[in-house]
Amino acid sequence: MRRIQFSPAAEADLDAIWAYTLGQWGEAQAIRYFRDMQATCAGLASGTLSGRSVDDVRPGYFKAAFGAHLLFYRLTEEALVVIRVLHQRMDVARHL
Numbered sequence: 001m002r003r004i005q006f007s008p009a010a011e012a013d014l015d016a017i018w019a020y021t022l023g024q025w026g027e028a029q030a031i032r033y034f035r036d037m038q039a040t041c042a043g044l045a046s047g048t049l050s051g052r053s054v055d056d057v058r059p060g061y062f063k064a065a066f067g068a069h070l071l072f073y074r075l076t077e078e079a080l081v082v083i084r085v086l087h088q089r090m091d092v093a094r095h096l
Contacts, residue, residue: 002045005079013085033067040066045080058096
């Protein structure tokens with residue numbers, strides 16, 4: 001299985017998602033949401049889940065949905081590199 005790596009921008013996205021979820025729905029929901037995200041990343045890294053190409057936005061990038069967010073990532077031989085974690089309503093082209 002590939003290792004999972006987060007870009008600094010993805011880490012900042014996750015910090016903001018955590019703070020928002022914690023403030024709106026509490027710690028238990030924030031933990032559940034992040035576990036779902038981790039499971040999605042693990043599935044993508046192992047190949048049990050697959051995303052969709054977004055070559056039209058960024059060549060070599062893929063996306064996968066979890067909850068109300070989209071993981072944007074690329075694959076190397078060794079890693080799944082999460083580039084951004086964006087809300088589904090965000091302007092993807094502007095934020096990638």
